[in-house]
Amino acid sequence: MVENGIFVVIEGLDGSGKTTQAKILAQRLSETYSTYLTAEPSRGKIGTFIRERCLYEQTRLPIEAEALLFAADRIEHMQTELKPALDQGKLVICDRYLYSSLAYQGSSGLSLDWIKTINARALQPDFSIFLDVSPERVLERLHRKKSVMETMETQRKVREVYLKFVENGELIRVDGDKTREAVADEMYAKVLDLLRPVKGYVS
Numbered sequence: 621m622v623e624n625g626i627f628v629v630i631e632g633l634d635g636s637g638k639t640t641q642a643k644i645l646a647q648r649l650s651e652t653y654s655t656y657l658t659a660e661p662s663r664g665k666i667g668t669f670i671r672e673r674c675l676y677e678q679t680r681l682p683i684e685a686e687a688l689l690f691a692a693d694r695i696e697h698m699q700t701e702l703k704p705a706l707d708q709g710k711l712v713i714c715d716r717y718l719y720s721s722l723a724y725q726g727s728s729g730l731s732l733d734w735i736k737t738i739n740a741r742a743l744q745p746d747f748s749i750f751l752d753v754s755p756e757r758v759l760e761r762l763h764r765k766k767s768v769m770e771t772m773e774t775q776r777k778v779r780e781v782y783l784k785f786v787e788n789g790e791l792i793r794v795d796g797d798k799t800r801e802a803v804a805d806e807m808y809a810k811v812l813d814l815l816r817p818v819k820g821y822v823s
């Protein structure tokens with residue numbers, strides 16, 4: 621938790637509509653709040669390395685190295701973008717964050733405890749939303765662009781990890797299987813509900 625701004629994270633499978641919805645949400649919220657939209661892997665040095673050299677390469681790094689790179693990017697992202705925006709009191713929306721590491725590297729065989737340990741210095745989000753879409757539907761949506769992390773089997777395993785965090789209350793589920801507009805409306809309503817009790821954020 622931070623003193624000032626509010627930190628909202630959007631999680632979900634590849635192709636679940638995170639980027640689409642994060643943009644719509646940021647636009648709607650910016651009518652009332654000073655909003656900052658960002659994503660992971662970040663635009664920093666490590667995030668750029670991940671996007672350019674890891675996600676679409678034939679040969680993958682050892683899974684531990686991948687997890688450490690994502691954790692390192694998160695620290696850089698926190699120092700350069702997240703903290704400064706939150707310190708200015710902004711409402712920060714981040715497209716993927718810690719739960720992506722837990723779901724993806726966790727479903728590849730790493731222990732969730734170890735992933736949590738290497739991410740222990742990362743800022744805790746105030747709210748994390750899981751945009752839930754079936755693995756069949758996301759693979760349909762992703763017919764053009766697939767990364768190394770996107771087979772049906774992987775998507776199923778990743779979704780299972782995400783759903784465990786929905787069950788224990790760490791993630792808030794939003795049904796992403798509807799039209800863009802319907803999902804956007806549900807997401808906006810949920811976020812407003814979450815913001816209502818936050819001191820200084822009542823509109």
Ligand SMILES: Nc1ncnc2c1ncn2[C@@H]1O[C@H](COP(=O)(O)OP(=O)(O)OP(=O)(O)O)[C@@H](O)[C@H]1O
Pocket residue numbers: 632633634635636637638639640641761762796797798799800801803
């Ligand atoms: N509700 C929706 N219904 C149908 N298609 C959608 C919906 N939301 C997004 N799409 C389409 O699905 C594709 C994936 O959406 P988007 O890029 O937002 O997903 P993402 O979760 O950000 O994916 P990635 O993890 O690969 O970044 C895009 O072509 C987008 O236009």
Ligand SMILES: [Mg+2]
Pocket residue numbers: 638639640715
């Ligand atoms: Mg995206």
